[in-house]
Amino acid sequence: xxxxxxxxxxxxxxxxxxxxxxxxxxxxxxxxxxxxxxxxxxxxxxxxxxxxxxxxxxxxxxxxxxxxxxxxxxxxxxxxxxxxxxxxxxxxxxxxxxxxxxxxxxxxxxxxxxxxxxxxxxxxxxxxxxxxxxxxxxxxxxxxxxxxxxxxxxxxxxxxxxxxxxxxxxxxxxxxxxxxxxxxxxxxxxxxxxxxxxxxxxxxxxxxxxxxxxxxxxxxxxxxxxxxxxxxxxxxxxxxxxxxxxxxxxxxxxxxxxxxxxxxxxxxxxxxxxxxxxxxxxxxxxxxxxxxxxxxxxxxxxxxxxxxxxxxxxxxxxxxxxxxxxxxxxxxxxxxxxxxxxxxxxxxxxxxxxxxxxxxxxxxxxxxxxxxxxxxxxxxxxxxxxxxxxxxxxxxxxxxxxxxxxxxxxxxxxxxxxxxxxxxxxxxx
Numbered sequence: 553x554x555x556x557x558x559x560x561x562x563x564x565x566x567x568x569x570x571x572x573x574x575x576x577x578x579x580x581x582x583x584x585x586x587x588x589x590x591x592x593x594x595x596x597x598x599x600x601x602x603x604x605x606x607x608x609x610x611x612x613x614x615x616x617x618x619x620x621x622x623x624x625x626x627x628x629x630x631x632x633x634x635x636x637x638x639x640x641x642x643x644x645x646x647x648x649x650x651x652x653x654x655x656x657x658x659x660x661x662x663x664x665x666x667x668x669x670x671x672x673x674x675x676x677x678x679x680x681x682x683x684x685x686x687x688x689x690x691x692x693x694x695x696x697x698x699x700x701x702x703x704x705x706x707x708x709x710x711x712x713x714x715x716x717x718x719x720x721x722x723x724x725x726x727x728x729x730x731x732x733x734x735x736x737x738x739x740x741x742x743x744x745x746x747x748x749x750x751x752x753x754x755x756x757x758x759x760x761x762x763x764x765x766x767x768x769x770x771x772x773x774x775x776x777x778x779x780x781x782x783x784x785x786x787x788x789x790x791x792x793x794x795x796x797x798x799x800x801x802x803x804x805x806x807x808x809x810x811x812x813x814x815x816x817x818x819x820x821x822x823x824x825x826x827x828x829x830x831x832x833x834x835x836x837x838x839x840x841x842x843x844x845x846x847x848x849x850x851x852x853x854x855x856x857x858x859x860x861x862x863x864x865x866x867x868x869x870x871x872x873x874x875x876x877x878x879x880x881x882x883x884x885x886x887x888x889x890x891x892x893x894x895x896x897x898x899x900x901x902x903x904x905x906x907x908x909x910x911x912x913x914x915x916x917x918x919x920x921x922x923x924x925x926x927x928x929x930x931x932x933x934x935x936x937x938x939x940x941x942x943x944x945x946x947x948x949x950x951x952x953x954x955x956x957x958x959x960x961x962x963x964x965x966x967x968x969x970x971x972x973x974x975x976x977x978x979x980x981x
Contacts, residue, residue: 642780644859645700645770647873648866653695655894656903657688659923663915670919680709680723693724694906698757699866702768705730706910707743708751719914722753732764739764753913755906769865776862783855799841801833867898888931895929 663670677687684690697704705727708719730752731742741752756766770777801819815837822831833839860870869890870876907921915921930936936958943949949957 642777642784642859642862644780644862644873644875645773645777645866648863648868649696649699651868651872652699652866652899652902653692655928656695656899656923657692658927659903659925660927661687661691661907661921661923663919664922665919675719675721675914676921680721683723690724691906694755695902697724697727698755698906699768699902700770701727701766702757702771703727703766704755704906705741706753706755706913707748708753716916718916722914725752734762734764737761753909755909769867773862773865776858776865779858780855780862783851783858799839802838802840804836804838867894867902869894888929892929895925899928900925 661672661676663672663676675687678684679687679690694704694706705725706722707725708722710720711717712720725743729743730748732754733740733742739749739754740747741749741754743752754766757769758767801815803815807815831839856875859873860875863870863873863875871890872894903923907923911919911921931939940949940954940957944951944954
């Protein structure tokens with residue numbers, strides 16, 4: 553028979569191979585007229601024209617990430633990648649990185665030389681007023697890029713005078729817009745086809761001498777992110793399908809669809825009217841309680857374990873994001889100790905890595921940029937009082953210094969705001 557599309561289908565049960573005479577003529581174009589390429593490897597350079605290149609795509613132009621289109625079935629899943637701007641699609645990733653970024657952005661920033669605080673430069677308040685509302689917005693973007701993608705690019709937009717040619721204003725660039733290549737073992741940076749090496753600061757989470765780009769922790773969490781997304785989708789489907797029943801009514805006889813619906817309606821109506829009294833079941837019916845509880849059916853424990861491992865990979869104690877820590881029941885810990893561990897293990901190393909890179913790029917030698925973590929890890933008032941009493945008693949602090957540390961007064965604070973174009977002598981500029 554002939555289908556509406558014009559294809560002839562034999563009436564036999566097995567279609568068999570198609571008749572060559574019924575097929576349209578083949579094109580004379582060669583299947584692949586491209587020039588042969590070498591093995592997979594770095595793209596060829598001017599000095600090595602015969603070098604290998606990527607067969608699937610150019611090394612400098614990777615393919616776009618897969619995404620669902622309009623009408624994409626909910627049962628389908630796109631390939632898991634970690635190169636996106638937010639580092640993946642699992643909400644636990646967002647929660648952990650956002651927690652780290654918010655805490656770091658909330659810490660006051662200051663400049664020091666030989667442990668002495670200096671009058672800050674204007675960019676400490678806002679490195680690019682046309683782009684950012686304040687310093688915190690800038691450092692949050694840097695942390696997100698640093699931990700989620702594995703690298704952060706900061707570009708200089710203006711400089712001071714020739715006698716102090718350090719950045720005066722700067723901003724973060726989207727890593728997708730920056731191209732990096734190794735030339736004679738040195739990284740060269742291009743933005744929009746123009747060489748921006750002299751104006752770029754490249755901060756890499758993990759680096760390797762022969763690798764141009766930085767790499768973040770999420771590159772090792774691809775399978776766990778896929779598992780977390782699968783568990784979330786499984787739980788969503790359970791909820792959409794009415795959840796997991798705790799028991800079933802089993803009949804001795806085969807029930808039709810109408811009879812099953814009627815029996816269910818009778819059970820629901822009876823449950824509403826008996827006000828906690830025992831249920832009465834006909835002799836032909838049997839109530840069977842499921843042996844697997846709903847939380848086990850939803851794989852809740854596996855989901856929590858997977859998300860806890862992702863949180864640990866991102867340097868966040870699982871307890872801080874409402875996940876089981878897995879610690880022994882006899883291990884004592886409180887919130888203050890968790891904050892202190894979070895600061896020492898993750899936030900301090902990460903923030904110092906960033907501020908030291910900034911200090912060497914934006915400040916003169918010997919001047920450092922630091923963060924004050926006291927708002928996050930400081931002990932309670934009674935413990936601070938005991939500390940100050942000891943420090944004052946031994947002569948290490950004075951009462952005015954204690955008041956300043958506790959933000960109780962503005963003693964010795966500058967009365968005028970620094971001019972954005974002023975060069976400060978006490979900053980060594």
